[in-house]
Amino acid sequence: MSVDAPATTPNYQALSDEAFEERCTDLWERYADCDLCAYECHVDRTAGQEGTCQVDDTASVSTYFPHFGEEDCLKGHNGSGTIFLANCNMKCVFCQNFETGHEAEGEPATPEEIAEMALELEAQGCHNINFVSPTHHSPHLVEAVKIATDRGLELPIVWNCGGYERPAILERLEGIVDIYMPDVKWSDDAAAAMYSKAPNYWSNVRESLREMHRQVGDLRIDDTGLATGGLLVRHLVMPNHVENAKRVLAFLAEELSEETVVDIMAQYQPHYKAKTEDVYADINRPITEDEYDEVIEYARDVGLERLYLDRSMLQNRGFSWF
Numbered sequence: 001m002s003v004d005a006p007a008t009t010p011n012y013q014a015l016s017d018e019a020f021e022e023r024c025t026d027l028w029e030r031y032a033d034c035d036l037c038a039y040e041c042h043v044d045r046t047a048g049q050e051g052t053c054q055v056d057d058t059a060s061v062s063t064y065f066p067h068f069g070e071e072d073c074l075k076g077h078n079g080s081g082t083i084f085l086a087n088c089n090m091k092c093v094f095c096q097n098f099e100t101g102h103e104a105e106g107e108p109a110t111p112e113e114i115a116e117m118a119l120e121l122e123a124q125g126c127h128n129i130n131f132v133s134p135t136h137h138s139p140h141l142v143e144a145v146k147i148a149t150d151r152g153l154e155l156p157i158v159w160n161c162g163g164y165e166r167p168a169i170l171e172r173l174e175g176i177v178d179i180y181m182p183d184v185k186w187s188d189d190a191a192a193a194m195y196s197k198a199p200n201y202w203s204n205v206r207e208s209l210r211e212m213h214r215q216v217g218d219l220r221i222d223d224t225g226l227a228t229g230g231l232l233v234r235h236l237v238m239p240n241h242v243e244n245a246k247r248v249l250a251f252l253a254e255e256l257s258e259e260t261v262v263d264i265m266a267q268y269q270p271h272y273k274a275k276t277e278d279v280y281a282d283i284n285r286p287i288t289e290d291e292y293d294e295v296i297e298y299a300r301d302v303g304l305e306r307l308y309l310d311r312s313m314l315q316n317r318g319f320s321w322f
Ligand code: SF4
Pocket: 034, 035, 036, 037, 038, 039, 040, 041, 042, 043, 050, 051, 052, 053, 054, 089, 135, 136
């Protein structure tokens, strides 16, 4: 397995005060005519208007804690310092976190308070700061990183998103985010529109992945097994959508890099509307072992080897994993 020399310093420590300030100013101004994600709602969130993410310019945090359920290279021994933002810029009908993602459960938090959460997680020994569903509050988070940096933060920043980003906004994060971790959900715009209410998802996510990879490259892992920077892609295999998974994997291998680290996830369960509304009947079941096998065989066929795989689906089935 090829692994580049690890970066030892988070990106943002090399960013000047002036560059941070310019990024913060630009991003905060966007709340007034919001184009922070691919929906491009152009609502004035500073005046209380809400776009698809259903939140004004007040960020809320639903919870933060050392997370031991993330990939090995993020959780390490002490956990990934996860900060869950309330609401989401996607509207997946199968969302397993719909209480926080769709129904705005959380406490309002200023950039200063988010910075203090990050520092608290660092003091607890976490290996990174992992912003979950960050996109719709990127102004708060960039400012929080700046405040935390000034107070001594030294951990890599993880951007744990649904992939419905805008390359123009991602450019504003260059030099701030160390690890991009998009959950690439769909390679089929019709399915994305139906199940995630995200028009043109596949066009958007391909351009976003190119921009993420341009900035941070393939995932780098140090000699203690921890990720220090780069791109880590997640894909949740969906029932009756094996071809969808294959197109995602083919794109990663053929148009980004065969060194892309991919977590091919098998834990799909029909939550939220997917288990109650007949129109979503084809995703109202877990995936089968055969579906999962077909996807990971395909990943190998296209040259992807740096894979996180679901061990519970692979027991005694002769596969090895990253
Ligand atoms: S962040 Fe929210 S308001 Fe802004 S473009 Fe995206 S969905 Fe619309």
